[in-house]
Amino acid sequence: MESNPSTKTSFLTADGLSLAVDLRHPSGQPTLLFAHGFGQTRGAWNAAAATMARQGFRCVSFDSRGHGESDRIAGGDYHMEQFVDDLLGLARAQPEPPILVGASMGGLLGLVVAGEVRPSPFRALVLVDITPRWETSGVERILAFMQAHPDGFASYAEAAEQIAAYLPQRRERKSEQQLRPLLREGADGRLRWHWDPALLAGGLVSESERYQPRLLAAAAKVDVPVLLLSGERSDVVSHRTVDEFLALVPHARHAEVAGATHMLAGDANDAFTAEIAGFIASLETADVPADAAKQPATRC
Template sequence: MRMVTIRTSTFPSHDGLPLAVDVRGTGAPALLFAHGFGQTRGAWNAAADALAARGCRCITFDSRGHGESGRVAGGDYHMDQFAGDLMALARVQPEPPILVGASMGGLLGLVLAGEARPAPFRALVLVDITPRWETAGVERILAFMQAYPDGFADYTEAAEQISAYLPQRRERKREEQLKPLLREGADGRLRWHWDPALLEDVVRESERYQPRLLAAAARVDVPVLLLSGERSDVVSRETVAEFLKLVPHARHVEVPAATHMLAGDANDAFTHEIARFIEDVFPGGAVRRPTIPQEVH
């Protein structure tokens, strides 16, 4: 395994908004990680460390309105802005990267892979997300995000609430792990790192995106790996089956015991499946595209 160093920088996106970016490794292939709604680039730390140690170059970033990246003036967020950020980061890479996208990040990657030509990614790894999702699971996530508008008195209180939300995790988050996720307000209370305006704007648009996502999926012509959690309440057998009909060349792996928070629940299995996918699809570094039928029924 190689030693992993992290280089942090600020990337000016397509409209000038600054995005916080970490790069690990200098090898190939390049993996561009796009986190889910309400997360930060820190969600990928363990996976990016492990894959960079295997020789990959791993790029993680905070989406606009999240973490250390800039916020949109007036809180006017739209899904196309997030897609533009992802496209801009992909296009500045020396070669098209492999997109590893969780939840919202995966949906953005799917749209770009299906609509943009040339495709900005050489392959897609979708992490527990399909173009159509289970509403109950998404509502559970949003309910947690909306549950603490006044924030937390301290890191201990925040850790307790996160543990209650993620009972499958054995270890409670420590203060140093929570600091990137919370901001201290003028009143001394700790609130989530994301712009509250995101809850209204992005959630409102997500349902309207589904027809576009389904159409884009049918046009994806790069290798695809769909990783789902056995205990996910966002992805189901029905949504997976629909996706595999739209993208018949896609590979699907269900990770045992994992929930929607797949990378955090089972990082070793998660990184193992990504490494195996890369080795199978790109032997010797050569990109091999699947054969796509002219019509998808």
């Protein structure tokens, strides 16, 4: 049993959707706000959040709109700006500016908020295997997996087999208990992934490439401490994209986690959380640009 089990709560977005939220160690400090990747749920952070809560941190994780137990948009009209606004609202709802831990899509949303909003709603950023410009082949592999089974699965065992094929680096197959939050049973008895199919069919995916100039511009304006964690075996980021990011954000730190893929937190949770803990311990002496606190409180 976790020494700091999660408490389920919710957050109401500006346009009226309810997002599912888990809170661990509510009296801890500082606050870590965990933002998952496209097609994931807040459950992707369970091990990391539990570890960090045991170390005394207040940990908040949530399902993005259209994912997991959060509300879906009627009609399926999803756009990146909605996700940006959701993250900004969640950050501002915390008792103090949180440290964002954002994986993939969650990290990109964090870059937009951190680069465009003044004063920054974040104390610091931890970007998990994502850079403003990514390797298209790796993203295409993720989308291919998400699109591969529109008719769902006949059983949890069948779903576990497909996940094992997609994540061959994982030694253990997911159990039915672990899979239940990731699948929904339809009226036909078939099990389908937790995300709204409209996320793949609508404009959200097509917008991602067009977002890159904005992401690059936002990264250059980030004025809070940044840690970029990448997986040694990632096919989404590369030495090329990491070098470009570090040139844009010269005060950022970078650490590569040995043996990990794009699914870094799940592949190597101990190494992942150790890097974050070390980064947080160093924040008191982080070299942040001197004008970080002088920006007007406006949205660019």
